[in-house]
Amino acid sequence: MDRLLERFWEYSAINTQSKSYTKSKPSSIGQAKLAKLLLTELTELGVSTSELLENGCLMAKLPANIEHPVPAIGFICHLDTSPDFVGKNVKPQLIENYRGGDIALGIGNVVLSPVMFPILHEMIGKTIITSDGKTLLGAENKAGIAEIMTAITHLIQQNIPHGDIYIVFTPDAKIGRGANNIDLKKFNAEWAYNLVGRGIGGLEYENFNIANVRIKIIGKGMLKESSKEGMVNALTLATRIHNQIPSQEIATYSIMDQGFYHLSCIKGTVDKTEMNYIICDFDEQNFAKRKRAMFQIAEEQGKDLHPDCYIELTVDDICYNMNKVVYKYPHVIDIAKQAMIDCNIKPNVQLNRDITHGELLAAYGIPCPNIFTGGYNFHSKYEFICLEGMQQAVDVIIRIVALTVQYVKFDRVAANQ
Numbered sequence: 001m002d003r004l005l006e007r008f009w010e011y012s013a014i015n016t017q018s019k020s021y022t023k024s025k026p027s028s029i030g031q032a033k034l035a036k037l038l039l040t041e042l043t044e045l046g047v048s049t050s051e052l053l054e055n056g057c058l059m060a061k062l063p064a065n066i067e068h069p070v071p072a073i074g075f076i077c078h079l080d081t082s083p084d085f086v087g088k089n090v091k092p093q094l095i096e097n098y099r100g101g102d103i104a105l106g107i108g109n110v111v112l113s114p115v116m117f118p119i120l121h122e123m124i125g126k127t128i129i130t131s132d133g134k135t136l137l138g139a140e141n142k143a144g145i146a147e148i149m150t151a152i153t154h155l156i157q158q159n160i161p162h163g164d165i166y167i168v169f170t171p172d173a174k175i176g177r178g179a180n181n182i183d184l185k186k187f188n189a190e191w192a193y194n195l196v197g198r199g200i201g202g203l204e205y206e207n208f209n210i211a212n213v214r215i216k217i218i219g220k221g222m223l224k225e226s227s228k229e230g231m232v233n234a235l236t237l238a239t240r241i242h243n244q245i246p247s248q249e250i251a252t253y254s255i256m257d258q259g260f261y262h263l264s265c266i267k268g269t270v271d272k273t274e275m276n277y278i279i280c281d282f283d284e285q286n287f288a289k290r291k292r293a294m295f296q297i298a299e300e301q302g303k304d305l306h307p308d309c310y311i312e313l314t315v316d317d318i319c320y321n322m323n324k325v326v327y328k329y330p331h332v333i334d335i336a337k338q339a340m341i342d343c344n345i346k347p348n349v350q351l352n353r354d355i356t357h358g359e360l361l362a363a364y365g366i367p368c369p370n371i372f373t374g375g376y377n378f379h380s381k382y383e384f385i386c387l388e389g390m391q392q393a394v395d396v397i398i399r400i401v402a403l404t405v406q407y408v409k410f411d412r413v414a415a416n417q
Contacts, residue, residue: 140197
């Protein structure tokens with residue numbers, strides 16, 4: 001676990017926060033820096049097929065070391081941390097043999113408490129890693145990268161039998177570009193597993209359908225003797241539009257499998273205002289209804305406007321529920337579950353409420369469920385991970401590789417019978 005921790009420490013020191021409003025690929029310099037570091041590590045390990053693409057995506061292939069055919073599988077993790085929370089100057093702190101109670105983050109202005117986060121009760125006796133309370137920790141992705149690198153190192157050094165294994169580290173997953181950066185001509189995995197920030201045993205193969213909605217409002221300012229006939233206040237129209245969203249269906253009040261509308265950004269003046277919404281729903285039909293509802297609201301508020309004024313609405317679908325693809329290949333889930341059970345971990349099947357590679361790769365027909373990295377409270381100053389959970393993730397990766405080899409053997413026997 002010492003090398004696993006060293007890797008996590010080293011990766012966390014690099015600011016890989018993605019940036020939403022840029023066309024650069026990758027969107028931040030730090031992601032390219034981390035990708036180059038990982039390229040060097042993979043090359044030194046002897047993974048000679050490693051390649052850093054122009055868009056910042058790092059792709060590598062560990063060739064099979066056995067003669068009989070085995071399905072090629074992949075392990076994926078993203079390079080970037082969330083653009084919505086501070087990811088610069090991350091300073092992890094280590095709490096060995098946690099004995100319970102509050103954990104002071106940094107100088108103690110922020111406290112990680114089991115009262116607020118009861119999962120800490122399950123961390124007694126373990127080694128916990130937190131931030132200093134000023135930034136996120138980056139345990140969602142930096143831990144996943146460290147776990148994949150550690151597992152690949154173990155497979156190579158111990159000469160464990162395996163088929164072709166594809167390793168992919170993508171930039172800008174947190175702004176919806178992750179899987180789109182993968183060169184599918186070089187990614188010949190039959191299925192893959194995406195390591196994301198989930199607690200020990202986390203397994204996901206259902207996710208939100210997600211769309212971005214952009215609303216542009218052009219108004220007309222007029223503050224002279226009378227504004228009655230000429231003024232159209234874009235800010236007021238934006239307020240009216242938002243007030244038409246069902247109050248109990250905004251993100252604040254949603255839990256588990258409930259869909260929602262989320263106003264992520266609003267900026268502007270009397271003359272011009274822009275709004276950005278995120279629409280999410282697990283159900284395909286409800287997803288479509290929510291999009292139609294946004295058009296209806298905009299149309300209603302845009303009636304009888306001054307000829308120089310208008311409301312423009314565009315919808316961009318980001319991803320769809322991966323379950324349609326994953327359910328066609330039940331063995332992909334079975335192998336992940338069995339790997340966890342073999343490592344004395346109880347699989348915890350969850351619904352995914354975020355954008356990951358799984359749903360984006362599903363668009364290309366590649367099943368890619370999410371498996372845990374061993375951390376909690378992601379994208380916040382309360383983020384933490386336990387070192388033992390990270391090691392368990394490494395063990396699960398190695399076991400998945402072994403079970404994939406065995407799956408082919410069992411499948412072949414069944415076919416012959």
